[in-house]
Amino acid sequence: MKARIFKYLFLCYFVVLSGCATSTENGEKTSALESYNHAMFKFNHAVEKGVIRPVAKGYRVVTNEYVRQRVTNFFDNLEEPVSMANHMLQGEFHESGENFARFVINTTLGGLGLYDVAAKAGLDKNPTGFDKTMATWGVPDGPYVILPILGPSTPRAATGWVADGYSAPAYWVAQGSADDDADLIYLGVSSLKYLNKYAENIKVIESLEEGSVDYYEAMKSAYLQNRAKINAGGKKAVEQAPDYDFDMDDED
Amino acid sequence: MKKICLLILSVLTFANVAVADINKDAAVQMVKNVTKEGIEQIINSNSSVEEKDRVFRKLFTENLDLDFIGKYVLGRYWRTATPAQKKEFIELYKEFNVKTWSKRFDEFKGKEFIFDGTTPANNPNQVFVNTSVPMQEGKPASVKWRVNDVNGKLKIIDIIIENVSLAQTARNEYTSFIAKSPKGVEGLLENLRAKIK
Numbered sequence: 314m315k316a317r318i319f320k321y322l323f324l325c326y327f328v329v330l331s332g333c334a335t336s337t338e339n340g341e342k343t344s345a346l347e348s349y350n351h352a353m354f355k356f357n358h359a360v361e362k363g364v365i366r367p368v369a370k371g372y373r374v375v376t377n378e379y380v381r382q383r384v385t386n387f388f389d390n391l392e393e394p395v396s397m398a399n400h401m402l403q404g405e406f407h408e409s410g411e412n413f414a415r416f417v418i419n420t421t422l423g424g425l426g427l428y429d430v431a432a433k434a435g436l437d438k439n440p441t442g443f444d445k446t447m448a449t450w451g452v453p454d455g456p457y458v459i460l461p462i463l464g465p466s467t468p469r470a471a472t473g474w475v476a477d478g479y480s481a482p483a484y485w486v487a488q489g490s491a492d493d494d495a496d497l498i499y500l501g502v503s504s505l506k507y508l509n510k511y512a513e514n515i516k517v518i519e520s521l522e523e524g525s526v527d528y529y530e531a532m533k534s535a536y537l538q539n540r541a542k543i544n545a546g547g548k549k550a551v552e553q554a555p556d557y558d559f560d561m562d563d564e565d
Numbered sequence: 566m567k568k569i570c571l572l573i574l575s576v577l578t579f580a581n582v583a584v585a586d587i588n589k590d591a592a593v594q595m596v597k598n599v600t601k602e603g604i605e606q607i608i609n610s611n612s613s614v615e616e617k618d619r620v621f622r623k624l625f626t627e628n629l630d631l632d633f634i635g636k637y638v639l640g641r642y643w644r645t646a647t648p649a650q651k652k653e654f655i656e657l658y659k660e661f662n663v664k665t666w667s668k669r670f671d672e673f674k675g676k677e678f679i680f681d682g683t684t685p686a687n688n689p690n691q692v693f694v695n696t697s698v699p700m701q702e703g704k705p706a707s708v709k710w711r712v713n714d715v716n717g718k719l720k721i722i723d724i725i726i727e728n729v730s731l732a733q734t735a736r737n738e739y740t741s742f743i744a745k746s747p748k749g750v751e752g753l754l755e756n757l758r759a760k761i762k
Contacts, residue, residue, distance in 0.1 A: 437704060438704065439704075516669075516671075516672060517669075517672065520665065520668055520669050523665060523668070524661070524662075524665035524666075525738060526738060526739060526742045526753065526756050526757065526760070527738045527739075527741050527742040527745075530737050530738040530741040530742070531734055531737075531738045533737070534729075534733065534734040534737035534738060535729045535734050538728055538729045538730060538733060538734070539727060539728050539729055541728060542728045
């Protein structure tokens with residue numbers, strides 16, 4: 314049972330790296346990656362509509378916004394140490410200190426992170442991860458790739474996701490327990506995090522789909538534009554809007 | 566000669582700054598009016614769905630430069646489209662957006678826009694009006710409005726939510742659809758017609 318989660322993570326990572334390798338050689342192989350992406354997007358979409366969305370709708374029925382916010386806060390708090398370490402790796406020591414303070418305050422006064430007491434004291438959430446750290450170090454993002462179940466990603470985003478998973482204290486707590494099913498419990502608890510997030514955004518996701526003529530391209534475009542701020546690596550980039558000429562001769 | 570050159574340069578510089586200043590302030594005011602009207606008359610209003618749709622349609626068509634956006638989102642296919650296709654596309658695009666956004670009013674209930682100055686665009690006739698929307702928890706969501714000034718008439722040509730440009734996303738999506746469709750632009754029109762029914 315042990316290391317079951319990371320077998321999956323490595324499988325995802327292998328898929329990403331395969332995609333990366335095929336994409337960099339020539340146009341023909343880039344098309345192969347696009348074909349893979351379309352096929353995986355179709356698979357993910359079927360799983361999303363057939364399984365995840367009905368489960369998320371059921372989850373919304375049995376929970377209210379208050380409960381979902383507590384779940385969000387709980388998981389966000391568990392990720393504070395990961396953000397703390399990564400802010401340090403990015404040379405942002407003040408932000409790292411804020412993550413530490415938030416973790417201590419919310420774990421104690423905030424009932425194990427269920428309530429964001431720190432935000433009320435002026436310490437707002439400021440999450441980061443190894444993906445952003447690598448961006449700060451100048452590691453290229455790589456091509457767009459769709460991961461099984463997890464959805465849109467890039468090689469660097471996937472690497473960051475794996476590294477964040479490994480470095481999460483909750484993972485090491487689970488590993489340290491005597492329970493043989495520790496991995497399975499961790500996987501289940503992590504699934505709740507993603508289900509909660511999905512349930513919170515279900516209306517936006519549905520309206521995005523309804524408002525699209527090509528859902529794959531809409532998701533790809535939005536994902537890559539959103540990553541531009543991470544790729545730029547700095548706060549300045551977040552404050553800037555994407556600026557482009559409205560030139561019809563641009564490549565589409 | 567040197568003096569004349571300096572005079573011309575200073576006049577041009579002053580003229581440029583003066584125009585940019587007018588655009589900036591007027592653009593902020595225009596976006597303020599749009600958001601105020603949207604929140605008061607649509608989102609927080611107790612009027613019927615039909616009335617909300619009517620007000621939204623008016624607000625949407627009066628303040629967004631749909632001809633400009635329509636041309637942009639069709640990209641290189643705008644040149645190959647027939648005049649009839651262009652005209653129908655603009656109309657369908659407007660209807661499709663009104664229909665899509667009408668369903669999302671509730672998401673914005675209780676929200677407010679905080680204005681945070683402007684950012685220059687690479688085109689001197691355009692400016693980004695920066696706003697943010699406080700969320701229940703965490704950082705506020707960034708919403709930037711790209712406003713275009715054509716002969717003193719201000720129109721919104723793009724909305725950028727958390728770094729995602731709606732115009733850019735639509736352009737990628739629509740041009741990809743046309744490229745894949747055996748019927749080209751006509752295929753897109755058929756799809757849009759079916760969606761707004």
